[in-house]
Amino acid sequence: MGARLDSLAAIEAALWRELAAAPRDRTHPWRTPVLATTDGEFGDARTVVLRGIDAEARTLLLYTDARSPKATQIAAHPLGTLVLWSPALSWQLRLRVRLELQADGLAASSHWAKLKLAPGAQDYLSALPPGSALDSAIGARGERAHFALVEAAVQSVDWLELHAEGHRRARFDAAGARWLQP
Numbered sequence: 001m002g003a004r005l006d007s008l009a010a011i012e013a014a015l016w017r018e019l020a021a022a023p024r025d026r027t028h029p030w031r032t033p034v035l036a037t038t039d040g041e042f043g044d045a046r047t048v049v050l051r052g053i054d055a056e057a058r059t060l061l062l063y064t065d066a067r068s069p070k071a072t073q074i075a076a077h078p079l080g081t082l083v084l085w086s087p088a089l090s091w092q093l094r095l096r097v098r099l100e101l102q103a104d105g106l107a108a109s110s111h112w113a114k115l116k117l118a119p120g121a122q123d124y125l126s127a128l129p130p131g132s133a134l135d136s137a138i139g140a141r142g143e144r145a146h147f148a149l150v151e152a153a154v155q156s157v158d159w160l161e162l163h164a165e166g167h168r169r170a171r172f173d174a175a176g177a178r179w180l181q182p
């Protein structure tokens with residue numbers, strides 16, 4: 001990106017445009033955010049792939065195994081954070097999100113229908129749940145899929161720009177847009 005954007009409205013529009021481009025661009029660093037959740041005691045975090053985005057509705061889409069620890073955490077504690085960093089933009093986003101796991105239903109089955117013949121389908125076909133102890137390096141394939149969608153509804157965006165002439169930070173949420181001390 002060339003000149004620095006100077007208005008909050010322009011920054012907000014640009015960050016949603018970038019987010020919308022990320023799922024379709026395998027080289028985009030925002031395609032692999034870190035998703036932070038909690039089990040009520042410990043914070044937990046892991047890399048995920050951003051599979052889709054609805055910029056108007058302010059929702060992001062992820063895939064996971066419905067038996068995974070993160071799925072259990074989301075069911076009990078649906079508020080989480082997605083962290084994204086782009087070295088090219090020098091922008092970090094921290095998205096506070098309300099997470100919803102969808103293992104059944106039309107949306108989950110239509111995504112699974114598209115995915116099930118692709119190599120990535122095996123991620124949802126293990127016999128044992130993610131995190132189970134194994135006797136060898138590779139676990140067995142199971143009989144059925146445990147695919148789930150995770151819908152992340154963005155409640156607020158914390159935007160940070162690193163820059164030699166001064167870092168800038170802003171928050172975008174239901175209360176509007178404002179600058180913050182970085």
Ligand SMILES: Cc1cc2nc3c(=O)[nH]c(=O)nc-3n(C[C@H](O)[C@H](O)[C@H](O)COP(=O)(O)O)c2cc1C
Nearest residue numbers: 032046047048049063064065068069070071130131
């Ligand atoms: C680049 C990368 C992308 C990943 N994408 C996903 C993903 O889209 N969904 C997912 O459930 N796990 C994904 N993982 C694996 C998770 O980081 C994590 O190891 C696994 O889901 C178990 O997490 P949990 O124990 O917190 O449930 C990815 C890992 C890496 C390194």
